[in-house]
Amino acid sequence: MTQKSKIDFKQILDHSHIANPYPLYAQFRETPVALQEDGSYLVSTYNEVVSLLHDPRISSDMRKSDAQKRFMQQAKQKREEMIAQGQQVEEPEEIVPAFIFQDPPNHDRLRRIVTSQLTPERVENMSSHIEQIVKEHLDKHAQGGQIDIVDDLAYPLPVTVICQLLGVPREDEAQFHAWAEPLASVLDPGQVQTEEQQKQIMQAGRQMREYMGQLLQKLKAQPGDNLLSGMMAADDIDGAMSPRELISTAVLLLIAGHETTVNLITNGTLAMLRSPELLERLRQDPELIITYVEELLRYDPPVHFRTRTALADIQIAGTTIPQGATIILVLASGSHDGQRFERSEELIPDRQGNEHLGFGSGLHYCVGAPLARVEAHIALGEISRRLIEPKLALDPPPYRDNAALRGPRHLPVNFKGLRS
Amino acid sequence: MRISVDLNRCQGYGQCCFADPSVFKLRGEEVLEFDPAPGDEHRLKVIRAAKACPVQAIYIGESYEEQEERSHRHE
Ligand code: HEM
Numbered sequence: 001m002t003q004k005s006k007i008d009f010k011q012i013l014d015h016s017h018i019a020n021p022y023p024l025y026a027q028f029r030e031t032p033v034a035l036q037e038d039g040s041y042l043v044s045t046y047n048e049v050v051s052l053l054h055d056p057r058i059s060s061d062m063r064k065s066d067a068q069k070r071f072m073q074q075a076k077q078k079r080e081e082m083i084a085q086g087q088q089v090e091e092p093e094e095i096v097p098a099f100i101f102q103d104p105p106n107h108d109r110l111r112r113i114v115t116s117q118l119t120p121e122r123v124e125n126m127s128s129h130i131e132q133i134v135k136e137h138l139d140k141h142a143q144g145g146q147i148d149i150v151d152d153l154a155y156p157l158p159v160t161v162i163c164q165l166l167g168v169p170r171e172d173e174a175q176f177h178a179w180a181e182p183l184a185s186v187l188d189p190g191q192v193q194t195e196e197q198q199k200q201i202m203q204a205g206r207q208m209r210e211y212m213g214q215l216l217q218k219l220k221a222q223p224g225d226n227l228l229s230g231m232m233a234a235d236d237i238d239g240a241m242s243p244r245e246l247i248s249t250a251v252l253l254l255i256a257g258h259e260t261t262v263n264l265i266t267n268g269t270l271a272m273l274r275s276p277e278l279l280e281r282l283r284q285d286p287e288l289i290i291t292y293v294e295e296l297l298r299y300d301p302p303v304h305f306r307t308r309t310a311l312a313d314i315q316i317a318g319t320t321i322p323q324g325a326t327i328i329l330v331l332a333s334g335s336h337d338g339q340r341f342e343r344s345e346e347l348i349p350d351r352q353g354n355e356h357l358g359f360g361s362g363l364h365y366c367v368g369a370p371l372a373r374v375e376a377h378i379a380l381g382e383i384s385r386r387l388i389e390p391k392l393a394l395d396p397p398p399y400r401d402n403a404a405l406r407g408p409r410h411l412p413v414n415f416k417g418l419r420s
Numbered sequence: 421m422r423i424s425v426d427l428n429r430c431q432g433y434g435q436c437c438f439a440d441p442s443v444f445k446l447r448g449e450e451v452l453e454f455d456p457a458p459g460d461e462h463r464l465k466v467i468r469a470a471k472a473c474p475v476q477a478i479y480i481g482e483s484y485e486e487q488e489e490r491s492h493r494h495e
């Protein structure tokens with residue numbers, strides 16, 4: 001308990017660990033629940049992460065944390081001071097938090113409306129589109145040379161898919177790239193520091209909500225066979241979605257789909273190109289992709305940690321987490337816990353009984369998991385099958401700054417051509 | 421092919437329903453219904469379902485006929 005310096009969460013946020021944070025996580029796990037300098041608690045072992053994810057005494061609503069309350073208080077004070085000095089101050093925009101940042105019962109109502117529309121049939125109907133999109137992107141490189149797996153496939157694919165599913169016109173897609181990255185950085189406490197960055201995030205958020213508001217108006221007049229029209233029309237025993245809720249839900253679905261699936265496909269390509277044996281096995285046995293993708297979600301997942309707030313004093317692993325404290329659940333560390341997974345630091349593409357935490361667990365379990373799986377199966381299947389003599393041009397590749405939604409910024413691969 | 425689902429483990433995540441909607445269905449929000457002996461054409465989808473289950477509650481085995489056939493082959 002006294003080794004505070006050893007278990008310092010800030011190390012995760014340090015860019016020097018980003019290419020391989022797993023040895024750091026192994027150190028974290030020596031103290032399953034560790035108090036941090038700033039009063040938050042770092043949770044790194046499988047059982048403790050799962051038990052907290054299922055504990056009704058933790059909240060996903062940041063407004064309930066002491067840290068957030070202090071922050072809001074300071075912001076309010078600053079505004080009042082500025083007003084007192086006669087400065088022009090913008091009214092803060094009232095934002096309904098997306099349901100990933102809400103608790104039951106409202107979380108459940110909003111999630112239910114989403115899942116009533118994101119049906120197995122809708123996802124199944126997307127799979128031929130997904131095949132088509134993957135083919136189009138790869139076919140552009142028929143002559144071989146160099147492909148950037150991120151820019152040329154893994155990033156555009158989920159964007160196109162979620163835009164189609166939601167009902168965003170394809171010509172508006174490009175705008176979303178620009179908005180999504182700053183917004184996703186909100187999930188990474190290490191990043192939202194400079195005032196400039198904060199401004200950028202607020203602006204991206206405002207523009208995206210404005211755009212969504214307009215799109216919803218259009219779809220209201222002319223509904224289509226898409227998620228947004230469906231959510232707008234959907235009723236629920238506890239009440240339909242308000243226009244504000246529709247907007248925040250739409251923005252969440254867009255970002256959650258953008259900044260995660262890209263990493264799954266890229267990490268999956270990276271791992272198979274690091275191991276010629278693995279690549280060969282995937283080629284010989286196309287069904288192996290199913291367990292391979294689950295193993296990636298365990299071994300090198302897109303989402304590394306999520307935060308929660310304690311709503312009561314919680315006793316766990318010999319520690320008491322006090323009410324109001326921020327809890328950092330390191331999902332990626334839980335999935336590497338040697339107490340839970342045999343040979344936990346090895347990538348085993350046909351691992352059995354793989355209850356990884358890649359999509360979380362409990363009531364916030366990823367809504368988009370079925371879609372992400374279809375995208376990853378098809379994209380990684382085609383990458384392994386079609387590229388002729390692929391070689392990593394850079395290893396390790398450059399990583400994006402975000403430690404929570406972690407993945408390479410680029411993954412240049414040299415290859416000789418494409419199989420048909 | 422035979423399927424069994426440990427309904428004590430199943431938490432109604434519905435991941436299996438996405439992999440093969442004609443074999444796995446959630447009734448209401450929680451109760452899983454499934455076809456315990458789907459035809460062979462479902463094999464790949466059922467494997468996808470079993471591997472996607474977050475609590476690994478789905479078991480795939482051989483149907484009675486398949487077991488029979490195999491034991492005959494071994495005779
Ligand atoms: C490989 C890709 C993906 C990964 C690894 C992933 C991971 C996760 C994780 C770990 C959570 C749990 C968050 C928490 O407990 O606080 C989550 C929630 C969520 N994900 Fe995903 N996700 C992926 C793709 C998607 C896609 C494509 C969509 C949209 C269609 C999506 C939509 C959501 C939503 C809406 C939630 C919030 C659910 C709730 O709060 O009830 N995700 N995701």
Ligand code: SF4
Nearest residue numbers: 430431433434436473
């Ligand atoms: S995926 Fe697993 S937990 Fe979810 S409904 Fe199917 S069997 Fe139950």
